[in-house]
Amino acid sequence: MVDPVxxxxxxxxxxxxxxxxxxxxxxxxxxxxxxxxxxDLGVFFDLWQTKSITAWSDWLPEVDRAAERIAKIISAxxxxxxxxxxxxxxxxxxxxxxxxxxxRNKVVYEALQFPTVSYVWQAEQRRGAQCVLVPSKDGITIxxxxxxxxxxxxxxxxxxxxxxxxxxxxxxxxxxxxRAKEVGAHVILDCYQSIGTVPLDVIDLGVSFACGGSVKYxxxxxxxxxLYVRKDLIEQFSPRVTGWFGNEAPFAFTMPDQSxxxxxxxxxxxxxxxxALYQSRAGQKIIGDIGxxxxxxxxxxxxxxxxxxxxxxxxKLNSPRPAEQRGGSVVFDFVGAADVCRELNRRKYFCDHRxxxxxxxxxxxxxxxxxxxxxxGELKKIRSGAGR
Ligand SMILES: Cc1ncc(COP(=O)(O)O)c(C=O)c1O
Numbered sequence: 258m259v260d261p262v263x264x265x266x267x268x269x270x271x272x273x274x275x276x277x278x279x280x281x282x283x284x285x286x287x288x289x290x291x292x293x294x295x296x297d298l299g300v301f302f303d304l305w306q307t308k309s310i311t312a313w314s315d316w317l318p319e320v321d322r323a324a325e326r327i328a329k330i331i332s333a334x335x336x337x338x339x340x341x342x343x344x345x346x347x348x349x350x351x352x353x354x355x356x357x358x359x360x361r362n363k364v365v366y367e368a369l370q371f372p373t374v375s376y377v378w379q380a381e382q383r384r385g386a387q388c389v390l391v392p393s394k395d396g397i398t399i400x401x402x403x404x405x406x407x408x409x410x411x412x413x414x415x416x417x418x419x420x421x422x423x424x425x426x427x428x429x430x431x432x433x434x435x436r437a438k439e440v441g442a443h444v445i446l447d448c449y450q451s452i453g454t455v456p457l458d459v460i461d462l463g464v465s466f467a468c469g470g471s472v473k474y475x476x477x478x479x480x481x482x483x484l485y486v487r488k489d490l491i492e493q494f495s496p497r498v499t500g501w502f503g504n505e506a507p508f509a510f511t512m513p514d515q516s517x518x519x520x521x522x523x524x525x526x527x528x529x530x531x532x533a534l535y536q537s538r539a540g541q542k543i544i545g546d547i548g549x550x551x552x553x554x555x556x557x558x559x560x561x562x563x564x565x566x567x568x569x570x571x572x573k574l575n576s577p578r579p580a581e582q583r584g585g586s587v588v589f590d591f592v593g594a595a596d597v598c599r600e601l602n603r604r605k606y607f608c609d610h611r612x613x614x615x616x617x618x619x620x621x622x623x624x625x626x627x628x629x630x631x632x633x634g635e636l637k638k639i640r641s642g643a644g645r
Contacts, residue, residue, distance in 0.1 A: 263555040266622040272543060273476075273623055279605040280628045280635075285425070285450060285586040285619035286609050288476030293539035301535035316531040323534045324521075326541035327483040330475070330549065331448065331467065332458035334488055339521045341482045342530050344449055346498075347468045348377040348416065350484070350524055351445055353497035355413060357385035363412040365442075367399045367428070368392045369421045374447055378416060386413075396613065397421075397575055398582065401429040405436040412442040419457070420450035423614040425576045425584035427455060434463045443490075449473060454556050454585030454621070456549045459485050466490075474552075474585060474621060476540030480533025484524055491521055500526035552622045556585050559620035559629065563587040566633040575615050590615025593640070600639050606632050 270276055273289045281289050304312040324338040331338075341347050364378045368390040378388050391407050393399050399421070408415055415437050420427050430446060437444045443465035451457055453474025459467045467485040471477025486494075495517050501507045502525040505518045517523040544552070557580050567574050567589040576588040588611075591597075598610035608618045620629065 260555070260558055262551050263558055263626075266547065266551065266555055267625060269543060269547065270623045270625075272539075276623055279607055280632050281607050282618040282620060282624070282628070282632055283607040283609060284454075284474050284476070284621040285422075285584075285617055286473060288453070288473055288478075288540060288621070289623065290478065291476055291539040291543060294478065294536050297535045297538045298532065301532050317529075319531055319534045320529050323481060323537060323541065324483065326538070326545055327452075327471075328485075329545045330452060330457065330541070331485060332460060333467075333485050334460070337488050337491070337521055338483055338485050339524050340529060340534060341468075341484055341525075342480050342533070343482045344371075344447060344468050344470055345373045345377060346526070347482060347484045348374055348445070348447075350496045350498045350526070351414075351416075351466055351468075352377055352381050353499075354494035355381075357381075357387075357413065361411055361413045362387045363389055363409070365389045365391065365404070365407045365412050365415045366417050367404065367421070369396075369399060369418075369423060369426075370416075371418060371422045371447065371449070374416060374418070387411075397424040397577060398426045399428060401432050404428075404433050408433070408436045408440060408442060410440050412437070412440055414443045414445060416445040416447065418447045418450060420448075420455060420584035422450050423575075423611050423617075424588055425450065425586040425617075427451070427577075427582055427584050430462050430464065438463070450584055450586075453544045453549060454552055454619070456553055459487075471537040471540060474619075475537070475544050477537030478533065478540070480530045481537035481541075484521075486521055486524060491523070492519060494523075496524060498526065499523075502527060502529065547622060555622055556620060557583070559624055559626070560585070560587050562626060562629050563618060563620065563633075566629065570633065570637060573615070585621070586617050586619035588614050588617045591640070597636060597639050601632075601636060604635060606635050608632075 272291050320340050323340045328338045364386045391404050434444050446464040446467040448469035452469045471481035503523050505516050572589045572591045577583050594615050595610045598616050
């Protein structure tokens with residue numbers, strides 16, 4: 258039976274003309290480009306060309322406009338989101354807000370963390386942090402009780418992923434936040450793998466900070482990452498990783514010390530990457546307009562279809578089966594998967610491969626069920642050595 262929600266979302270395909278030229282199952286890594294992004298980048302360019310330095314009066318407000326578009330998707334209050342270039346930079350800003358003492362120096366996160374986040378916190382050990390990594394028993398899931406047990410009175414911060422990049426496992430954030438609150442620790446939630454495909458309500462989750470980007474399910478391309486700061490925490494922190502756009506009056510050019518803005522801009526650094534914000538407009542608007550609940554409903558049906566194919570072809574599933582644990586992608590492995598992935602991409606069946614995890618694919622709101630069939634059909638052909 259055709260699901261009416263899934264079917265109605267196919268209306269949006271016309272905004273993504275490049276879908277007609279490929280099978281795009283790579284939205285967990287790079288969302289498809291909306292045609293409007295080219296127009297919006299053109300607007301950025303025209304402003305530069307026609308208005309020169311006075312373009313800043315249009316460009317700078319785009320930071321807050323992008324933040325508002327993100328706030329709508331993550332259910333954040335106005336004035337609690339600021340734009341950055343990437344999650345690595347955001348993590349460094351947040352780490353620079355913290356001071357470690359012998360009594361409170363633990364940084365607890367899952368061993369399946371996205372490496373860039375881990376690199377930032379491991380480097381914090383030079384400043385007195387003690388990182389505790391909670392292992393995964395099966396390489397797919399993370400035991401919430403083990404996470405909670407690792408969080409104790411010495412824990413300062415818990416920087417975790419909402420959805421694990423290599424397995425699409427959804428962490429039980431509420432439980433982890435409850436434990437962190439009990440001991441006075443902050444949770445930083447990296448939502449890169451959830452925003453745009455798993456409904457997000459940062460206030461309801463109760464996290465201190467959340468961050469992510471626009472590259473993946475948001476279809477906004479690189480350079481438009483975002484940071485959410487819980488309202489009551491904004492003025493409590495003064496990042497050492499800072500810059501003049503974090504100042505209360507950047508154009509007053511006061512010297513020599515930083516005097517932080519009294520709003521979320523205090524988490525900013527130097528000149529914002531404006532072109533990326535124009536480029537990200539269309540994707541952010543489309544996701545906000547559709548609403549992630551509908552996207553999730555379709556995603557669950559489509560990922561189940563993918564899992565059925567993985568089982569049918571006798572491959573090893575490396576992502577969770579239960580719907581409530583499943584993010585937007587499906588991960589599976591077999592001998593020679595990396596080579597098959599390369600060939601699939603050469604044939605424009607877009608997917609990726611991660612060491613020890615296998616091939617990752619992600620249907621999105623614009624995916625037709627027939628494309629899943631085409632994808633696995635092609636994979637089967639390549640595996641059997643046919644059709645080269
Ligand atoms: C969970 C997660 N965090 C972070 C990133 C990327 O971080 P950055 O924006 O620093 O490139 C990715 C993927 O690119 C990711 O999957």
